[in-house]
Amino acid sequence: MTNNKQTILRTVKFSLIEILVVVAIIGILASFLMPVLSKARKQSRIVVCLSQQKQLGTAIFMYAGDNNDYVPQSSTKTWDDRLGGGYDGRNLTENQMDGVWPTTSELYVCPLDETPSGRHPRSYSMTQAGPGSQLGMTNGDEDVVRRLVEINNPTETIMLLDYPAPANDLGTPNRHVRKTSHVTNPDGGDSFWSHGWGEMNYLMTDGSAKGLSLTQTFLGQRYPWDNSNPSDTMWDSHR
Incomplete structure (x- = not known):
């Protein structure tokens, strides 16, 4: 019986080299998996x-339904x-x-959105009219x-966009509305492009x-980085 136990113990022993090889293999596999997991995590956040933009779209539609089809005006309020x-x-009072x-x-x-904010961040802005x-x-x-009801191309007309920039704070008129030139020359530098350079989510x-x-x-009208004129693009609510 003792001899059998000794035989079993001898068969399960590993040399230091074998252990190091296994650890190295695990490390190599992890190095392959980490970028994949990181990409999957980022995609899930996108x-x-x-989903949040769609929920805001539903809220805008509800508001418009109570206000003769107008989207919310945006100023100090x-x-x-x-x-x-x-x-x-939320159920804000007029004072709030x-x-x-x-x-x-x-x-x-x-x-x-990892942009530092002075108060409470608002990652989204509506498109600017005027x-x-x-x-x-x-x-x-x-x-x-x-x-x-006035929008002729609702599936290709932007109403709201990502704008994760400093001072875009909830309830303030800072960065509450944005136009194309604000995107081609954004606040916040590289941190602005959290979805990928030149990419973001848009609510139509x-x-x-x-x-x-x-x-x-x-829409192929022009290259935005050379000419940010929004005419006849998804930014043009009058086309």
């Missing part, structure tokens, strides 16, 4: 961001303030809408705020959300 009046899960929302709302924070190259959906002047006026490159949003 999907969460898309921002578009997210107005959605906070019972459309996005006129001030700065005192807590973070996760719906407005993209999981990939004179000249401001061909988007909303701004502070009620005369330029767009009605959803039909309620769909898509991950696109900035070049794709220009």
Whole structure:
């Protein structure tokens, strides 16, 4: 019996070299797996961001349904303030809408947004309406705020976009609306392109959300990095 035990013990012994070889193999396999896992994790966060944009789209549609089809006006009382009046899960009072929302709302924070914020981050901006190259959906002047029923190409007209930049804070008029030149020369440097360089998620006026490159949003009209004129692109709500 003793001899049998000794035989078994001898058969399960490993040399130091064998152990080191196994450890090295595990390390090599891990080095292959880490980029794959990192990419999968990033992709899952992008999907969460898309889902949040769709939820914001639903809130905008609900707001428009109660306001003659107009999207939220955005000035000192921002578009997210107005959605906070019972459309996005919050129930802000008029005084709260006129001030700065005192807590973070996760719906407005993209999981990939690592931009430092002075107060409570808002990762998204609506497209900027107004004179000249401001061909988007909303701004502070009620005369330029767009009605959803007026949009001729809702599946290819951007209503809201990722804008993870410093000072884009919930309930403030800083970076609340953006146009193409703000994207070709963004705040925040490289950290702005958290989805990949030149890429971000966009909410369309039909309620769909898509991950696109900035070049794709220009529909072949021009190269945005050379000419950011939004006319006849997905940024043009009047086309």
